Amino acid sequence: MASLLDRLKVGFHWRGDGPVSFADVTEWWRDPVVLRDLPPALAALVPGAPTVVIGPASRGTLLGALVAAHLGAGLVELRKNDRVAEHGPEFLTHRLPRSYHEGGALLSFRRALVRPDDRVLCVDDWIETGAQALAAREMVASIGAAWLGTACVVSDLPAGSPVAGTLGLRWLLRADDL
Ligand SMILES: O=P(O)(O)OC[C@H]1O[C@H](OP(=O)(O)OP(=O)(O)O)[C@H](O)[C@@H]1O
Numbered sequence: 503m504a505s506l507l508d509r510l511k512v513g514f515h516w517r518g519d520g521p522v523s524f525a526d527v528t529e530w531w532r533d534p535v536v537l538r539d540l541p542p543a544l545a546a547l548v549p550g551a552p553t554v555v556i557g558p559a560s561r562g563t564l565l566g567a568l569v570a571a572h573l574g575a576g577l578v579e580l581r582k583n584d585r586v587a588e589h590g591p592e593f594l595t596h597r598l599p600r601s602y603h604e605g606g607a608l609l610s611f612r613r614a615l616v617r618p619d620d621r622v623l624c625v626d627d628w629i630e631t632g633a634q635a636l637a638a639r640e641m642v643a644s645i646g647a648a649w650l651g652t653a654c655v656v657s658d659l660p661a662g663s664p665v666a667g668t669l670g671l672r673w674l675l676r677a678d679d680l
Pocket of ligand 1: 561603626627628629630
């Protein structure tokens, strides 16, 4: 695990030339050891036996697919601004306001992909406000499926935020470690 955490730190970069910093995690996927070791490390964070992993687009979907394959579970893409979702009653949607991440987003998945007897694990690379994962949790709850928790690589939530408890959030690193 120490070696994985070290590699995550080495492959991480803050970007931006002003007062705002942006997280650049693209180098993680370029490291075959991270790609191999990250899925089992994330899967081990949250107890339970997921039948479905839900991953917010795009990096949550990328990582979620790796975790789902490791667990032998299915993957549900939590799509972002998928136009068909606005035109099909079979899609469950949740709109994040324009103030969210400088533009908002329409989150969606096809309702039938999560069943009431599913046990759902949410996977993402980074949790900042928790808004996307909270939306996923609400959407999953509306179907009646069980929410096992959220596994992320980096938590950027303020210490003591109640959102962590609501999400059942577990992480490998805090943003302050980077
Ligand atoms: O906790 P939150 O405030 O909801 O923010 C975290 C989300 O934001 C980032 O995704 P983004 O929408 O930037 O898309 P990306 O995965 O394509 O980078 C990140 O990957 C999480 O999904």
